[in-house]
Amino acid sequence: MNEVQVLEKSMDYDKLVKEFGVSLIDTVIDKFDNPHYLIRRRHFFAHRDLDKILDGYKNGKKFAIVSGRGPSNPIHIGHLMIFKFVKWFQDAYGAEVYLPLSDDEKYVFGKIKDLNIAEYYAYDNALDMLALGFNPDKTHIFISSKYLPIYQHAIAISRYATFNTVKAVFGFKGETNPGAIFYPAIQAAHILLPTFDKGLPVLVPIAIDQDPYIRLTRDIAERLKVTKPAAIHSKFLRGLDGKPMSASNPETSIFTHDSNKEIKKKVWRALTGGRGTIEEQRRLGGEPEKCVVFEWLRLLFLAEDAELQRVYDECTSGKRICGDTKKELTKLLIDFLHEHRKKKLEVAKIIDKFFMHEINQDIVNQIVEQTEKEIEQYG
């Protein structure tokens, strides 16, 4: 079992902070003029070198954010939360945003049968990401196997890594394919691209369990004598059933292609902090700490603390029961996705402004058609 696999089994965040040697977000939170609610609420709870990024910014040094995605399936609401967070850095700090779509990763690790499947999802994911309103002048997106400089940088980087160092993180075996063994160099090329191209320091938002990958790239950067990428680490957003959210288990999340009916059904079945009977709940109040529906409101929709407090109070006082909160979340999801799809159609018209290589217009057209149908069904 490699380091990452071990981590996936233990989600004791305090322990991870110690083991990894990352710093708590508390050590830098005062450097933000107006921290994003996901930072304020400690969903992003740890970091590496974020102080350097923020101090640099105050001294006039721009930075870039790299936030990748392996395009092997549709995007869900948990992904969108992260990309909205990335966009906040663009709005608040003028960060250049790089969005690598790692089709090669998904292929070499056996998640997809051929690269064409990833190409379709790459454009679908890209449109979902870009629909959030990224600035075309400061946002750069590419499919890893379609953008030649990535392979060139990865080759150049590879001499600064060894089989042993990548094996320690990825857990390779004798049966592992050589593409997977090379992939860490490709990933490092994704992360360091803004540094290579524009001399910008890089910030990477990642879930805490992904820290070993960042550490690998930081080690490579050190040997290359370029600025080590900084990281801001998140906790996990729970899936609707209370287990980890997973794109491969559709019941755990809401995808951008889900119909209103599916959304209603999934949220209705969600894990809550409700009591055995309605009578009991009215008397004792619910337990929002246990409730995924509340967690989603807290992390996905209710950015204002006063609004969140109102829901919390109504729940714990028994004024609202689980059904009420589920309906509230359902409506927010349905309305959000309806607007989101309209924005997706708009951004599809200018998608080439974001891409670092030629786009596949046929695939974009297919996705536009699909999105139009989804909007009609919603209407």
Next chain:
Amino acid sequence: MNEVQVLEKSMDYDKLVKEFGVSLIDTVIDKFDNPHYLIRRRHFFAHRDLDKILDGYKNGKKFAIVSGRGPSNPIHIGHLMIFKFVKWFQDAYGAEVYLPLSDDEKYVFGKIKDLNIAEYYAYDNALDMLALGFNPDKTHIFISSKYLPIYQHAIAISRYATFNTVKAVFGFKGETNPGAIFYPAIQAAHILLPTFDKGLPVLVPIAIDQDPYIRLTRDIAERLKVTKPAAIHSKFLRGLDGKPMSASNPETSIFTHDSNKEIKKKVWRALTGGRGTIEEQRRLGGEPEKCVVFEWLRLLFLAEDAELQRVYDECTSGKRICGDTKKELTKLLIDFLHEHRKKKLEVAKIIDKFFMHEINQDIVNQIVEQTEKEIEQYG
């Protein structure tokens, strides 16, 4: 020590044929209407599946030749001999010729410090190769890290290999960089490119010690369910000092940039089969079997058997002494290179017709300038 390293130490050709399980060229020589002199003289002495290539050709099935070069230094006369042999297949059989220039290989195996060095030599080597008169409609040349489909094919291929299989051939260790471990997939992509792109079976001319690399690609092709590449295996051309010819030891060969003076000096110092004194040699005759100068005439210049026989007879009868033969080889080399450079200038004008990606005209211009100077000095 890996398989290839072991081989480099033992050059017992009969043993290699048995160990590798390749077939002797004698088993297919009758399938050639008019075999090339390097086949007739058994410099190319073994093969894999060449019978399938030649039988296919008789049944109207075209084929391609892939003959790569790692562009880490200037090309020498031994390389040119191989590329002339490749061109013969194009002239005699209409073969499509693919000439991959593997800058990435030279970098990941630590032969060059950065990829830019390889880029310069890639164009210099390319012009030397193309000056031999390849047909621009049937010749395809590319620098490996500059032609995106190679990375894409290599990624696709990588799933059909494992760390263990590539390690067995390349002898990787824990300190090996991940780029070197991936390189076998890149090499397989070079070899199989004509099969992927045009459905053509492939023939690869290689020195016998390189057979393990071909076998690796043949195994991959089998798993991919495409035609396994055929091979035609050569013996080694000895260097002027009698040891293996090596681009990293300039005294062992004649390079396309060598001056007349260097050529004269190097050939004059060559290992021959001469006797202790001129008197003795006039009486006993020389021993052409031991003589590198004779070997070079036999493999590089005297394609006509009658002509070669005349030199042999004159030598063994004591009619000519070593100095005569050295002067003959020197003149042939100087005249050949003078004509060669003029052809190099000609082909530089149409180099883009051969390249599968955009060319670097600045580098081509530098090489043209250098070649013009070399011609002047020769004049």
